[in-house]
Amino acid sequence: MSIALAYGALDARADLTIEITQGVDNPTAIAVVPFAWQGGGAAPLDVAEVIDGDLTRSGQFAPVGRADMLSRPSTEAEVFYRDWRAIDTEYLLIGRVSVTDRMRIDYELFDVLRQTPVFEGFESGPIDEARLLGHRVADAVYEKLTGIRGAFATKLLYVSVTRVPGGKDYYRLTLADSDGARPVVLLESREPILAPAWSPDGRQIAYVSFESSRPAIYRQDLATGQREQLTNFRGLNSSPAWSPDGNTMAMVLSKDGNPDIYLMNMADRQLTRITKHYAIDTEPAWMPDGRSLLFTSDRGGKPQIYRYDLRSGATDRLTFEGNYNARARVAQDGRNVVLVHQQEGKFHIALLDLVTNRLHILTSTELDESPSIAPNGSMVLYATKQADRGILAAVSVDGGVKFRLPAREGDVREPAWSPYLAR
């Protein structure tokens, strides 16, 4: 069996780069000055670059180029506001990086227009987690300036495929930082891997692998790499989705004749069937309160999104616009639902507002799929095609910000954005 648990192996082939294609109309000008390195030798990482990249990618900030900086302060005493007003900077972030047995990043944010410090803070952690510390600083700055919790110190799962025309492709399940950096291949196989999903605590993942020549759902612990096959039923074994409390996994099985949604109790592995329809019922997604599930069904003839209430057992249809709405994912606010919507033969990512019941199309490319929403609800990561290759792309929930994460090699697909991760 050509399958490998390549745990901890860095794989440059799965590396993603970032191309920002659209930002907000009036992004906030922020200067992230290179942080002063207070250790010996060369700094192991340009932390300011990581922070700058995070803020830029949000689309809400316009970075000030280093070449334009008239001074490079690292303490409040070195800050001359006129240097920053002169280049139309609104906010200024400075910092210092020191190392003992751990790395420590001290940072300060200034309001250039009001000529006043906004706040200061620090992050510390293992030296080899320098990038993570940078993402945490970006999270703090983002939250201070937007009022929205930052989601840069999170992770992505995705599947990358190296084509072997006429033969069996290579499939890799990869874990990376939210900016695509530091990719780690978790699983490699010559058989398809799909539907990666996170446990609510971010410690475990589930996915579908065809390594046994049939689809089966696996659960894998990220810290230990230990994994376990959860299902091995005749027919479909797909769409694993952990409940918000982590005690239950929704999944799709066709063992009883056609695809239906089942719930697996993670303590005793008992199954409960919750849809019993001769149509296709698939792609379960939990509402954040855990009381209902959204799913795709073609019981009305074409795939549409339905909601199943776990207490009453009632099912109601949520989408009515167009003849193809599928694979819903719900934001933590329980209001914004992202899904795949077909319009004039093209598949776009759309946002359904459960309060107004309005559908907004967010993307303009043709083969968009697998939307995954950031834990802070700000951005939607999805898979699309560019020049016949699968790539990842992101769009803000208001459609105003767009960026792409093309891979250096192969096709990339099925992104899954992690929940907030414990420190």
Added chain:
Amino acid sequence: MKHLSVAGKAVTLLFTAALLVACSGSDTREADEAAARAAADAAARSAQDAAAAEAAAEAAANQQRLDEAAAAVGNVFYFDFDSSTLKPEAISALNAHIAALQGNNRNVRLEGHTDERGTREYNMALGERRGNSVRDYMVANGIASYRIEVVSYGEERPIAYGSGESNWSQNRRVELK
């Protein structure tokens, strides 16, 4: 033969010899008859065997013709977009496979596939629906359901990697293996 002269002895001996010969002639006839019966049986058996062998050879040749006919029609059946309805050309190809499968005890695996349009998990279900559509036709035509396994790969295993109908139509398929 109480007073035996030398000559008499000789006659006796001759007679005895004749008798012995006569007796031995009677044994030979019985043996011949047995042999004839055995030969007739053997001939009958061999005729039966030959007939059976001929029948078997004919059956094998027939099965070979059916297998060749099944191989000639190919093992891939194509579908329209978002459809699991068997097309007429798929049905005629399937009939050849069904005829071949009725004469052997081979098990088959039906792998259902879709094109890249639409979501991966919905396509996984659609691929299974296509596989089931082929399976149901085979079962309705006399192939035991336990001999058939359906596995859907959805859109994960395209034949043609590109986009556009010329590629998509090659990917919406069930492969009989």
